[in-house]
Amino acid sequence: MKFIKNHLMFILPLMAILLGIEFFLVFDRTTDSYEKGLKEGYSMLVVAKKTMALEELKQLNAHIDSSENIKRESIVAQIAKGVNKSSAEEILQALPHFYSVRLDSYVSTSDLEKIKKDLEKDKNIRSVETFGSSYSSSYRLFSFIKFTLRIFIVFMGVISLFLIIKQMEIWKYAHKERMQIMEIFGAPLMLRSGVLFKVALLDALIATMVTGALFLYLKFRWAGQSGIDIMMQNQDALFKITDIAILLAAAVTIVVFAVYMVVFSSAGAQE
Amino acid sequence: MSNVISASHLTLAYDRGNKEIIKDANFNIKKGDFVFITGPSGSGKSTLLKALYGQIKPSEGNLVVGGLDLASARQSKLQDLRTHMGIIFQDYKLVNEWTVAKNVVLPLMIAGYSMDVQHTQAQRLLKHVKLSEHADRYPMELSGGEQQRVGVARALSKNPVVILADEPTGNLDEYSSNVIWDLMENACQQLETTVLVVTHKIPSIFSLPYRHFIIESKGVYEVH
Numbered sequence: 001m002k003f004i005k006n007h008l009m010f011i012l013p014l015m016a017i018l019l020g021i022e023f024f025l026v027f028d029r030t031t032d033s034y035e036k037g038l039k040e041g042y043s044m045l046v047v048a049k050k051t052m053a054l055e056e057l058k059q060l061n062a063h064i065d066s067s068e069n070i071k072r073e074s075i076v077a078q079i080a081k082g083v084n085k086s087s088a089e090e091i092l093q094a095l096p097h098f099y100s101v102r103l104d105s106y107v108s109t110s111d112l113e114k115i116k117k118d119l120e121k122d123k124n125i126r127s128v129e130t131f132g133s134s135y136s137s138s139y140r141l142f143s144f145i146k147f148t149l150r151i152f153i154v155f156m157g158v159i160s161l162f163l164i165i166k167q168m169e170i171w172k173y174a175h176k177e178r179m180q181i182m183e184i185f186g187a188p189l190m191l192r193s194g195v196l197f198k199v200a201l202l203d204a205l206i207a208t209m210v211t212g213a214l215f216l217y218l219k220f221r222w223a224g225q226s227g228i229d230i231m232m233q234n235q236d237a238l239f240k241i242t243d244i245a246i247l248l249a250a251a252v253t254i255v256v257f258a259v260y261m262v263v264f265s266s267a268g269a270q271e
Numbered sequence: 272m273s274n275v276i277s278a279s280h281l282t283l284a285y286d287r288g289n290k291e292i293i294k295d296a297n298f299n300i301k302k303g304d305f306v307f308i309t310g311p312s313g314s315g316k317s318t319l320l321k322a323l324y325g326q327i328k329p330s331e332g333n334l335v336v337g338g339l340d341l342a343s344a345r346q347s348k349l350q351d352l353r354t355h356m357g358i359i360f361q362d363y364k365l366v367n368e369w370t371v372a373k374n375v376v377l378p379l380m381i382a383g384y385s386m387d388v389q390h391t392q393a394q395r396l397l398k399h400v401k402l403s404e405h406a407d408r409y410p411m412e413l414s415g416g417e418q419q420r421v422g423v424a425r426a427l428s429k430n431p432v433v434i435l436a437d438e439p440t441g442n443l444d445e446y447s448s449n450v451i452w453d454l455m456e457n458a459c460q461q462l463e464t465t466v467l468v469v470t471h472k473i474p475s476i477f478s479l480p481y482r483h484f485i486i487e488s489k490g491v492y493e494v495h
Contacts, residue, residue, distance in 0.1 A: 178366045184324065186353030187381045 007203055009170065013163035014207040014254060018247045020153040020160070022215055022239070025246065027149055029237035031142075038138060039106045043068075045129040046099040046119060061118040063103045063111065070098035096126055109139055168258050171196060176266040183267060193263040200259050204251035211247055215239035275433060275465045276300040276323065278491070280332035283315065283322050288330045292318045295332070296491035298484065302432075303463040305456075307473050310486035316469040319486065320437050323467065324356055325349040337432055354382055357426025357464075361438035363418045365410040371421050372397065372406040378429040396424040400454060416447025423454045434458060436468045449476055 046057070046067070057064045072095050080088040107115070116128045179192045190197075219238040276299070283293040292315035300306055310316050321327045322334055322341065329342045339352050357378070365374045372393040373380075379389045397403045400420040402413075410418050419439060426434050434455065440448035456479050458464045473483065483494040 178368070181364050181366055182377065182381070184326075184353065184358055184364070185378050185381055186350040186356075187377075188347075188350060191381060 006170070006174075007199075007206070010164065010167045010200065010203045011207045011210075013160040013167065014203060014251055015211055016156055016160040016163075017254065018207055018211040018251060019214075020156045021247060021250055022211060022243060023149070024153050025240075025243055026215070026238055027146075029240075030234040031146060033234060033237065035106045035142070038142065039103065042106070042131075043100045043102045044112075044115075044131065046101050047126045047128070048097045048099065049124045049126055051097050052099065052124065056122075057099070057101060057119070060122055061115045063105065063107055063115055064101055065104040066102045068100045068102075070100055072098065106139070106142075164254065164258060168262050171200075171258075171262045172266055175262065179263065179266045189263060193259055196259050196262060197255075200255040201252070204248070204255045208244065208248045208251050212239070212244050215243070273302060274299045274335075275302050275304075275337060276467075277335045278332070281322075281329055281334050281491075282331035283318050283327060284330040285318075285327075291330070291489060293486065293491060294489040298491055298493065300465060300467070300482070302465055303459065304465050305459045305479050305481040306465075306467045306484060307481055308467060308469045308484045308486060308491075309471065309473065312471075314486040315489070316486055317437050319491070320435050320467070320469050323433075323435055324353055324358055354378060354429065355432045357429070357431035357434040359419070359422050359426045359434065359436040359439045361441040363410070363415075363422045365418055365421055365425075367410050370407050370409060371402060371413070374410065374421055375424045375428055377425055378431075382429060392428055396428055399427075400424045401450075414447075416443050416450065419443055419447065419451055420454070423451055427454070427458055430462055431464060434464055434466045436466070438469055438471070440470070440474070448474065452477060 046052070051069070052067070054064075054067050057067055072092055075095065075098070076088055076092045080091050083091070103115070112130050116130050119125050119128045175196050178195070182192045216239055219235060223232060223235045223238055278296050278298050281293060281296040282291060284291045296319075308316050308319065318327060322329060323336055325336075325341050325344065332342070334341045337352055337355060339348055341349070344352070366377070372390075375396050376384075376389040376393045379392055384392075393406060394403070397406050400423060402417060402420055402424070405413060405417065405421075410421065413421065419442075423439070426436075436455065439455070440451050443451065452474050455466055455468070456477070459466045459479060473481075485492050485494055
């Protein structure tokens, strides 16, 4: 019982840190695709006096990715119903050129304002409509979700680190005497810390496997059946096989750091 | 015969040199010498022993053990030196979660001997200290005298060049004390091991010729 308790006291905080890392990776991947969706779903309207090529627009601001000329004929057809052909032709000549402009990334609202100003500096551009209010609310919600999740992950990491430090104190208490006796008889550092390393590495392996298994379950069983759109659409992003290597590397780094802290703080035998 | 231990103008101090325990000590100890170090409580006997196995660095002067100047020795060299020493403590310093046999072969384990050699040596040494039947027991299951015999067996396990003993019989009854003295006398006589024993009182049953140092008023003096 004590054996299991001792292991769990390290495995659980380590798992909390690994979960935090995995949440971060998953969130980063899903927000990337969400951000891509937002970006693709957004376009601004540019009203120009003359036809404008994409290159001309790109020179005004580097965020501009593509532009599409909105056919004026269809606008005229809507507004000039019942008007004779020559009058419709005049209306068409008088109408400015409309462009639906897409950006290369999901920029902040301040960047959006800057793009607008850059475009409006051109004397051929009459006006720019950014639909800023709906963009701004989407962007703020997106930023808020990103921020709160990051705060949560950092908070979880800090609490887990405290728990790991507590466990290090227990390790120190349990292994200090043996390590000091071995030190007196000339045992090198690796031999002194060997037992502790084995225990800690085993815990790191268990924590990595359990965390990986949890996310594999989420990916293959839960996400598909959850009925939650964002989960179902981003099922692939939930867990990647390379994440195991990242989690294991993080767990081993924490273990090596924790064990060496214990070993060095136990060095120097006291009578 | 060459010196195994040599101290020249040796000063030992705690608290970054502010609290001197031993000052300007000079002595030489040769191979095969059996040395008793006595002195009042707090005089610095144990401190001198700690300095001899490199736990405390000399503040001033030189302390050379087995050809290694401990004042300037690197940690790896100190570790190497300790593998040639047998150290015995008043409070035994056995690893309680290890069996008696495993405790005895700790120096062999550190030196990288095979499990077979360790097993054979453990049997031989435990027979030597009359604890064969306790090989698989744990230190806490033994009496104080038995634990100290395990400590002596551990100190002898790698035929050390020097044995350092800090009040080895301090907690033991007369019978157990006599057994311990007997074991150390044999090591010194048969293996020509240099033995330094810190003690309050030189045992009356001791039969070997020995040297006697007294630590008093920060000085180390030999009694002739």
